[in-house]
Amino acid sequence: MLRDSAKADRWTSLVLFGLGAAMLVGGFTMDRLEIRQIHPASIPGLVPMILGGAMMLCAGLLFWSARRGAGSDAANLVSADYHPQASAPPADGSIKNLGFAAGYSVIYALGLVGEVPFWLATAIYIAVFYIHFSWKTGASATQRVLHMAGGVGFGLLGAVAVSTLFAEGFLVRLP
Amino acid sequence: METLAALGSAFGQFTTPQMLFHVVWATLLGIFVGSLPGLTATMGVALLTTLTYTLDPDAAILVLICMYVGAIYGGSRSAILLNIPGTPASAATALDGYPLAQAGRAGYAMALATAGSAIGTLVGIALLVLLAPPLAEAALRFGSFEFFWLAVFGIVISGQLTGGVSPLKGYIAGLLGLMVAMIGSEGIHAHIRFNFGIQELNGGIGLIPAMVGAFGFAEVLTVMWRRKANVIDKPAERDRILPKLADLWRYKITALRSGVIGTMVGIIPGVGEDIGAWASYAAARRTSKERASFGKGSLEGLTAAETGNSAVVPGALIPALTLAVPGSAPAAVLIAALFIHGIRPGPMIMIEQPDFIYSVAVMLIFATLAIAIFGLFLTRFFVLVLKVPREILMPLVFTLCVIGPYALTQRTFEIWVMVAFGLFGFVLRQMNYPMAPLVLGIILGALLDKSLRRGLTLSDGDLTPFFTRPISATFAIIIVLSIVLSLPAVRRAISRALDGLLRRHREGMSDG
Numbered sequence: 001m002l003r004d005s006a007k008a009d010r011w012t013s014l015v016l017f018g019l020g021a022a023m024l025v026g027g028f029t030m031d032r033l034e035i036r037q038i039h040p041a042s043i044p045g046l047v048p049m050i051l052g053g054a055m056m057l058c059a060g061l062l063f064w065s066a067r068r069g070a071g072s073d074a075a076n077l078v079s080a081d082y083h084p085q086a087s088a089p090p091a092d093g094s095i096k097n098l099g100f101a102a103g104y105s106v107i108y109a110l111g112l113v114g115e116v117p118f119w120l121a122t123a124i125y126i127a128v129f130y131i132h133f134s135w136k137t138g139a140s141a142t143q144r145v146l147h148m149a150g151g152v153g154f155g156l157l158g159a160v161a162v163s164t165l166f167a168e169g170f171l172v173r174l175p
Numbered sequence: 176m177e178t179l180a181a182l183g184s185a186f187g188q189f190t191t192p193q194m195l196f197h198v199v200w201a202t203l204l205g206i207f208v209g210s211l212p213g214l215t216a217t218m219g220v221a222l223l224t225t226l227t228y229t230l231d232p233d234a235a236i237l238v239l240i241c242m243y244v245g246a247i248y249g250g251s252r253s254a255i256l257l258n259i260p261g262t263p264a265s266a267a268t269a270l271d272g273y274p275l276a277q278a279g280r281a282g283y284a285m286a287l288a289t290a291g292s293a294i295g296t297l298v299g300i301a302l303l304v305l306l307a308p309p310l311a312e313a314a315l316r317f318g319s320f321e322f323f324w325l326a327v328f329g330i331v332i333s334g335q336l337t338g339g340v341s342p343l344k345g346y347i348a349g350l351l352g353l354m355v356a357m358i359g360s361e362g363i364h365a366h367i368r369f370n371f372g373i374q375e376l377n378g379g380i381g382l383i384p385a386m387v388g389a390f391g392f393a394e395v396l397t398v399m400w401r402r403k404a405n406v407i408d409k410p411a412e413r414d415r416i417l418p419k420l421a422d423l424w425r426y427k428i429t430a431l432r433s434g435v436i437g438t439m440v441g442i443i444p445g446v447g448e449d450i451g452a453w454a455s456y457a458a459a460r461r462t463s464k465e466r467a468s469f470g471k472g473s474l475e476g477l478t479a480a481e482t483g484n485s486a487v488v489p490g491a492l493i494p495a496l497t498l499a500v501p502g503s504a505p506a507a508v509l510i511a512a513l514f515i516h517g518i519r520p521g522p523m524i525m526i527e528q529p530d531f532i533y534s535v536a537v538m539l540i541f542a543t544l545a546i547a548i549f550g551l552f553l554t555r556f557f558v559l560v561l562k563v564p565r566e567i568l569m570p571l572v573f574t575l576c577v578i579g580p581y582a583l584t585q586r587t588f589e590i591w592v593m594v595a596f597g598l599f600g601f602v603l604r605q606m607n608y609p610m611a612p613l614v615l616g617i618i619l620g621a622l623l624d625k626s627l628r629r630g631l632t633l634s635d636g637d638l639t640p641f642f643t644r645p646i647s648a649t650f651a652i653i654i655v656l657s658i659v660l661s662l663p664a665v666r667r668a669i670s671r672a673l674d675g676l677l678r679r680h681r682e683g684m685s686d687g
Contacts, residue, residue, distance in 0.1 A: 008606055016347060023354060026369060033364055041631035044366040047624040048357050055350050061343055065663075094400060101399035101569070102598065105392065109577050109594050114587050126570040133399070133566035154567070162574050170226045172582040175590065 009066035017059035024052030100132060118174040119163045127155025178304060181530055185537040194237060195541075201238040202545035205245020209252070210560050211568065212259045212398065216246035216448070217504040217614075218390040218572075221383055224512045225579035232516035237538045239512050243505050244296060244488055244542035247448055248550065251288040251481055252557050255281055264448030264487070267456040267480035274472035282554055283418070287474055289550030290418040291430060291481030296543040298434025298482070299441065299489030300536050306442075307532045311497035314522035319630035320641050324650030325444075326623035329500050329615050331654050333445030335661055337609035342661040348608045352616015353623065355380050362625045375588040382511045382617055384580035384592040389610055390504070391576040392597025395569045397604070426478045429459050433482035440483075441490020445615035447503035448484040448491075455483025489539055496520050496532055500619065507614045 027048030032040070104125070112121035131151035139147065166172040188194075201223070208219035223242050227235035250265030255272035268288060275284035317325070330349035338345025358369045359379025370376035423430070433455035440451035459479030460469045469476045491502025492509070499521040501507035513520050524531060576597070580589035600610060634640045641647055659665055 012606060019354070023357075030368065031366065033366060036364065038364060039632045039636075041636040042363055042628040044361050044364060044368055046628055046631075048354075048368065050627075051350060051353050051357065055347070055354070058343060058347050058350060062347065065343065094402075098396060098400040102396055102601075105395065105573050106594055106598075108573070109590050113577055113590065122574050126574065129570035130566050134564070158571055158574070162571065162578070166226075166578055166582070171229045172225065172578065173585055174578060175581045175587060 006066040009062055013059045013063035017056055020052045020055030020059055023048050027052055113175045119159045122162060123155040123159035126158040127151045130154050181533040185534045189537050197234055197238050198241050198541045198545050201241035202245040202542055203549060205242040206249035206549060207560055209246035209249025209261045210557055212253050212261055215262045215390055215394060216243055217508060218394060219246045220505045220508045221386040222575050222579050224383060224508055225582045232518060235516050239509055240538040241542040245546055247485055247488055248292040248546045253561055255284045256561055264452055264484040266449055267452040270470050271473045271476040278472055284477060285554050286418045286551060287477055288481040289547060290423055291478040292485040293543050293547045294430045295434045295437055295482035295485035296488060296539060299438040299486040300539045302438045303489040303493055304536050307493050307497050308525055311522055311525040314498050319626040320644050320647045322622055323626035323630055324647050326619040328650050328654055329444030329619050330612055331657055332443055333615050334612040335657055336446045336450050337611045344608045345612050349612035349616045352613040353620045356617050356620020362621050363628055380592060381589060383583055384589040385596045385617060386508055387576050387579050388593035388596030389600035392593060393600035393604060395573050396601045398565050398569055422474055426475050429475050429479050430482045432458060433479045434486040437483040437486025438490035441487035441502045442493050444494055444500045444502060445611045447611050448487040451487035452480045452484035455479045492535060496524055504611050504614050507618050
């Protein structure tokens with residue numbers, strides 16, 4: 001993963017520059033409400049234009065500092081002595097786990113919720129999430145069946161508990 | 176005298192079985208949330224906000240404040256036992272807490288952390304009661320020009336202090352937040368901006384869905400990505416679970432200083448508990464006689480870190496209540512919650528609801544008592560809490576992330592916003608962009624936008640009043656100095672000049 005590196009900063013700076021430019025143009029071309037005879041200094045596009053320009057400037061500085069090879073350290077302000085965790089390299093994790101957690105959660109939130117009853121969507125989500133992340137590769141067939149049954153039970157229990165708590169306890173309407 | 180009467184009246188109002196019940200469950204839940212790595216105070220407050228819609232305003236704010244105080248304190252548990260801060264606020268706690276746990280003194284480290292947190296919050300509460308009313312009064316003199324600079328000041332300082340090694344990334348995060356705030360109907364002419372033809376964007380991006388995404392979903396992803404940590408769950412048999420009075424007395428100056436530093440850091444917009452803890456820790460280390468033991472299990476270091484982060488909570492509420500500018504990310508959610516419950520934070524609060532500040536002080540006192548009691552007597556229970564497997568906890572947390580934003584408006588669109596901010600927030604975090612300025616940008620965007628355009632309209636397009644009015648000029652000078660001093664070239668030049676001066680001084684001494 002690129003993460004906090006000079007290369008990542010270079011790519012990010014290009015994206016941010018584009019975003020800033022889009023905001024600047026968007027603010028500049030925004031309706032100036034002349035028909036309502038507003039004060040020219042109060043046009044709705046004024047602040048977006050300023051923000052767009054400021055973002056382009058910051059993106060330029062980020063690109064420049066990344067090109068100098070110093071990456072994030074180029075604009076060092078707070079010393080490691082004061083903010084020690086900032087200098088600690090982040091521990092890498094499993095990309096596979098991340099991909100599954102992100103993809104599956106998005107499918108649940110944007111696909112399942114609203115399409116099937118909330119308790120069912122939630123039960124499926126919790127059960128599959130639990131089974132996937134606690135799956136033991138060397139387990140016997142019986143253990144696997146028991147594990148899956150436990151996951152389904154936990155999913156149902158969790159879904160019913162959450163739905164009941166919100167709908168009945170806090171009087172919240174569920175999706 | 177008036178202050179004491181107001182505090183007494185607030186005490187009476189909150190000393191009811193129902194309110195005390197709220198204190199108990201909300202603080203316990205807060206400690207639980209803070210204890211678990213991956214569940215932050217901001218996320219806890221944001222999720223709980225969605226559950227308080229049906230409560231009356233006093234009970235709702237009490238619940239949220241107990242969650243906030245409990246979560247910040249709870250972070251010390253995992254910092255001490257796992258060497259992983261439960262919340263970013265407890266990162267400094269881990270430096271000395273974990274070595275103490277490794278040496279079989281986990282129980283005592285937690286007890287000292289509890290005492291430190293309670294002292295820190297109490298110092299902060301005293302300063303809240305003393306400083307908030309005059310600050311609100313001073314803020315009544317603020318006009319559009321001053322509010323514009325206040326918003327810029329918040330973004331710049333927050334970006335600079337939370338950006339860690341790169342203030343530039345803090346500024347960029349702040350700008351991104353301000354850009355998000357430009358979406359939807361603007362506050363002067365009600366013109367719809369950047370809705371891209373999506374009707375749901377006309378009202379702008381809701382703070383709660385954005386926060387739940389950036390602090391909830393992003394945390395779920397971070398936790399599932401990380402490797403599992405090992406709990407030190409065997410405290411030595413003779414380990415104390417009550418702090419020694421002698422230790423508390425020995426570190427009284429450290430605790431008081433850390434309490435004041437933490438509160439002052441809290442007052443600075445959008446900076447937050449982690450900086451409060453680091454600043455207190457650094458100050459304690461500089462002045463300590465036991466400097467060598469810092470980072471190796473120093474009781475003084477642990478006290479400083481915990482007192483510092485807890486004192487930020489009341490500190491962060493000072494600008495939140497008097498200026499509607501949050502001192503930390505959880506305080507930003509609290510501002511949103513206040514508006515939901517019909518309380519308008521800002522300079523008018525001492526006129527419209529003069530007793531509310533004292534009510535908040537009393538809520539904080541109750542929360543402090545609760546963390547002291549639970550922290551000292553439920554130590555073993557909280558060790559068990561840390562053993563809840565992430566594959567059980569995280570799907571439940573994400574389910575809450577889905578329900579919470581939806582409950583606010585009953586629109587599926589809010590779930591989309593939450594997911595988008597979760598993915599976006601995760602990527603930004605991995606690249607070391609701080610979240611606090613982003614949140615502050617979303618909150619302050621409307622204020623900045625309206626104040627600039629209103630100010631320019633009042634001055635007929637003339638920029639001069641932005642620089643000549645006394646308060647505006649002060650803000651402008653501080654902002655410019657902050658930015659200039661954060662430039663690497665300037666910092667190098669200052670460092671060289673100081674080195675030269677020192678060298679000349681030393682040469683002069685040796686010649687003499």
